[in-house]
Amino acid sequence: MSDKNLKRIVIEPVTRVEGHGKVSLLMDEENNIKQARLHIVEFRGFERFIIGRPYWEVPVLVQRLCGICPVSHHLAAAKAMDLIVGVDKLTPTAEKMRRLMHYGQTFQSHVLHFFHLCSPDLLFGFDADPAIRNVIGVAQKHPELAVQGVMMRKYGQEIIKATAGKKIHGTGAIPGGVNKNLSIAERDEFLKDIDQMLEWSLGALKIAKDYSVENLELAKEFGSFDSNHMSLVREDGALDLYHGNLRAIDKDGNKIFDQVDYQNYADYIAEEVRDWSYMKFPFIKSIGPEKGWYRVGPLARINTCDFIDTPLAEKERQEFMALTNGKPNNMTLAYHWTRMIEVLHSAEKIKELLNDSDLQGKDLVVTGKRREEAVGLIEAPRGTLFHHYKVDKNDQVTMANLIVSTTNNNIPMNEAVKKVAQVHLSGKPEITEGLLNHIEVAIRAYDPCLSCATHALGKMPLAISLFNYKGELVDKKTKE
Numbered sequence: 248m249s250d251k252n253l254k255r256i257v258i259e260p261v262t263r264v265e266g267h268g269k270v271s272l273l274m275d276e277e278n279n280i281k282q283a284r285l286h287i288v289e290f291r292g293f294e295r296f297i298i299g300r301p302y303w304e305v306p307v308l309v310q311r312l313c314g315i316c317p318v319s320h321h322l323a324a325a326k327a328m329d330l331i332v333g334v335d336k337l338t339p340t341a342e343k344m345r346r347l348m349h350y351g352q353t354f355q356s357h358v359l360h361f362f363h364l365c366s367p368d369l370l371f372g373f374d375a376d377p378a379i380r381n382v383i384g385v386a387q388k389h390p391e392l393a394v395q396g397v398m399m400r401k402y403g404q405e406i407i408k409a410t411a412g413k414k415i416h417g418t419g420a421i422p423g424g425v426n427k428n429l430s431i432a433e434r435d436e437f438l439k440d441i442d443q444m445l446e447w448s449l450g451a452l453k454i455a456k457d458y459s460v461e462n463l464e465l466a467k468e469f470g471s472f473d474s475n476h477m478s479l480v481r482e483d484g485a486l487d488l489y490h491g492n493l494r495a496i497d498k499d500g501n502k503i504f505d506q507v508d509y510q511n512y513a514d515y516i517a518e519e520v521r522d523w524s525y526m527k528f529p530f531i532k533s534i535g536p537e538k539g540w541y542r543v544g545p546l547a548r549i550n551t552c553d554f555i556d557t558p559l560a561e562k563e564r565q566e567f568m569a570l571t572n573g574k575p576n577n578m579t580l581a582y583h584w585t586r587m588i589e590v591l592h593s594a595e596k597i598k599e600l601l602n603d604s605d606l607q608g609k610d611l612v613v614t615g616k617r618r619e620e621a622v623g624l625i626e627a628p629r630g631t632l633f634h635h636y637k638v639d640k641n642d643q644v645t646m647a648n649l650i651v652s653t654t655n656n657n658i659p660m661n662e663a664v665k666k667v668a669q670v671h672l673s674g675k676p677e678i679t680e681g682l683l684n685h686i687e688v689a690i691r692a693y694d695p696c697l698s699c700a701t702h703a704l705g706k707m708p709l710a711i712s713l714f715n716y717k718g719e720l721v722d723k724k725t726k727e
Contacts, residue, residue, distance in 0.1 A: 253281055256672075270664055270686055280668045297647040302331050302638045303422055309634070309649075310416045315359070315696055317416050318352035318407055319627035319652075322489075323634040325420035327623030330510075331638050333615025334423045340608030341424035346489050347600045348410035348419060349625065353488055354444075354593040355403025356628035357545075357586050360694045361451060362396025365583060368688050369458050374681030392454075395447045399590075402437075402444055406597065409433045424612035434601055441598045445559070448594045452563060452587040459584045460570075468670060470579040470663035470689035473498035475531065475541035476550045477655070479626050482506065484553030486564075486592065488626040494551050495531060495541060500575050503531060509624040512633060518650065526657050529650055540658035543630025544693060545585035550575040557599070560592035579663050582692045589628075627652045629694050653695040663689040 253273040273282040293312050300308060306325040310317035322345060329337065337345070367380040370389060379388070386393035404414045409429060411417025419425050459466055475498065479491035493507040493515065504515055519528040519536050530539035541547070549568070555561040567584060570576060576585075600606065623634040630652030637646035653660075667689045671682060 270690075279673045280665065282665075294647045294649055297636075297644050300644050301642050302328055302636070302644060303642075305636065305644060305647075306420055306422070307416070307418055312649075312651075313696055314415055316352070316356060316627055316629065316652075318348055318411065319625055319632050320634070321411065321417065321420055322349055323623040323625045323627070323632045324636075325422065325623065326490075326625065327621045327634045327636050328422035329424075330621035330623075331618050331636065332422045333617055334613045335615070336613070337424055338608065338610045338613060339605040340428055341611055341613075343600055343603055343605050344410050344425045344428060345420055347429070347597065347606065348407060348417075349489050350593040350596045350600070351403045351406025351410065353403075353628050354590060354597065355400045355407070357590045357593070357694075358396055358399040358403065358451070360628075361455070361583070361587060361590070362392065362400075364694070365688075365691050366392070366396075366454075368684070368691070369454070369583070373685050373688050374679075377680055377684070380684075395451070399444060399447055399451075402440060403593075406437065409437070421612065423614055426611065428608055428611065429601075429606040431607065434606065437597070438601050441594065441601065444594045445591070445598070448587070448591040449559070452584075452591055455583045455587040456563075456566075459578075459581060462580075466578045466580040468666075469685075470667045470692070471577055472579075472659075472662050472666060473577050474659060474662075475503060475534075475539070476547035476575060477531075477541045477543055478548040478551045478631055479509070479624060480506075480552050481556075486548055486552040486555045488548075488589075488593075490625075493624075493631075496551050496575060498575060498577060500550075500573075503533065509633075510622050512622060512624070512635075516633075516650070527650065527654050528657050529655055530658075541655065542659045543652055543655040544582065544628075545589050546576065546579075546582045547630065548626060549585040549588060555588075555592055557592050557595035559595055560588055563588045563591060579659075579666075579689060579692045582694070586694070629653055629696060630655050651696070653693070656693050656695065660690055660693050660695060663692070 253275060255273055257270070273280070275281055293309065297305060297308060306321050306328060309320045309324045312320050325345070329335075362385070363382045366385055367375075367382065370385060371380045378384070382393070385396075407417065408414045410425075410427075411419035412427070419427060475495055477493065477495040479487060480494045481487040481491045492505075493509050493512065494505045495503040495515075497503055507515055515532055516529055517532050517536075519530065521528060528536070528540070530536045531541060532539070549564055552564075555564050567576065567581075567588065619639065620637045621635075623636075625632050631650075632652050633648070633650035635646075635648040636644055639645050664686055667686050671685045
C-alpha cells in the first residue's frame with residue numbers, strides 16, 4: 248500500500264516541551280499504525296553562524312541556542328576553548344566554580360520540567376481535562392507543590408547568577424578558567440537554604456518513584472523498548488555530570504565501549520541526516536545506523552554509571568536498579584524517576600561545593616600553548632552534549648559541530664512515539680485529546696529541547712486532521 252492510500256494524523260506543535268516539533272502518523276484502512284515520526288521543523292544553523300567568530304566569543308555566543316539550557320552550551324564550549332588555549336587542567340577554584348554552575352543548572356532545569364511540564368500528567372492522568380492538566384491546575388490543586396517547584400527553580404537560578412554573572416546567558420566561564428569566585432556572603436546565603444532544597448528534592452523524588460512503582464505495568468509498555476545507553480562516567484565508573492569519559496552499554500548492560508576520551512568521539516559516533524527532520528540521527532559506528540542508536544539523559548546516566556558519589560542519591564539509585572535486578576531499565580517513563588534522583592544528587596553536590604574553601608580562591612585562569620582543534624563534552628540535563636571546534640591561526644572558528652542532547656535521543660523519541668501510537672491509537676477511528684496527549688507524554692518523558700532555542704510566549708494551538716484512505720477529511724479537532 249502506498250503512502251497515498253494511508254490516513255495521516257498530524258500533531259503540531261507538540262506541547263509542554265522546550266522548542267517546536269510535530270508528530271505525523273500514517274494509518275491503513277483498518278486504522279493500524281504504519282509509520283510514526285517526530286519531526287523537528289525549525290532550522291537554526293548555529294554551526295554556520297559561529298564560523299568566522301573569534302574563539303573567545305564562542306562560550307557566550309552559543310548560549311543563544313537556548314534560553315532553557317544556556318549554561319550547558321556555555322560550559323561545553325568553554326571546555327573546548329580551554330583546550331584551544333592549551334589548558335588541560337583548570338585551577339581548583341575554576342573547576343569547582345564551573346561545577347557549582349553546572350549543578351545549579353541541572354537542579355533548576357530538572358525541577359522546571361518535573362513541576363511545570365510533566366507533573367500535570369502524573370498528578371491528574373493522561374486523559375484528564377486539559378483545562379486542569381497544566382501548571383495552573385497543579386497550582387490550584389497542589390499549591391504546596393507549586394510553591395516548592397518555584398522556590399527550587401529560583402534557588403538553582405540564583406546559583407547560576409552567582410557563578411555565571413546572570414541567570415540566563417552568563418559570562419562566568421572563559422577560555423582557561425572563570426572570571427569570578429564565590430564570595431563568603433554569597434556562600435552563606437546559599438547554605439542557609441540548602442537543607443530545605445534537599446528535603447524538597449527527596450519529596451519530589453518520592454512522587455516520581457511512587458508513581459512509577461504504582462503504575463509499573465503501564466510503565467513497562469508505555470513507549471518502552473530495549474536500547475543502548477550512553478553517558479560520561481568518571482574513571483572509577485561514578486556518575487559525573489561535568490566531566491569524564493564516554494561509556495556505552497547495550498540493553499543488557501554489556502559495555503559497547505568504555506572510558507573513551509571524548510576528543511576521539513568521532514571514531515565511535517557517526518551522524519545521519521534524513522529528509523523529514525532538521526535534527527540529525529547519531530549512531531554507534533561499530534553497530535551501524537539501524538541498531539546503533541542509543542539513549543542519553545537521566546535514564547541512560549543511571550543505567551551506565553557504577554555508582555553515585557553522594558549518599559542519598561546512591562541509596563535511591565540502588566533502589567531504582569533493584570527494580571530490574573541490576574540490569575538496565577529500558578522503560579521510557581522511568582526517565583522521571585531518574586531525573587529526580589539527579590535533582591537530589593545535584594542538591595547534595597551543591598552543598599558539598601558550598602562548604603569547599605576553594606570557591607573563595609583567587610587563582611582563576613590558566614594559559615598554555617594554542618591548539619587548533621578541540622572537543623568539549625558535558626552531561627547537560629537532557630543528556631550528553633558535544634561541542635567540536637576548529638580554530639585557525641587568526642583565532643577564528645573555521646568548523647563547528649554540535650550534537651545536542653536531544654539529537655542523541657532523536658531515534659529513541661521516534662521509537663517511543665511509534666510504540667505509544669501502536670498500542671493506544673491503532674484501531675481507534677475517533678480522535679480524542681487524551682489519546683493525542685498519550686503521544687505527547689512519551690515525548691515529554693525525554694524532556695526534549697526540540698530546537699535548543701527559547702520559544703515564544705503565547706498560545707501554542709494544536710490542530711489535528713484525520714483523513715481516510717481516500718484522502719477525505721473524516722475528523723478534525725483543535726485546541727488552544
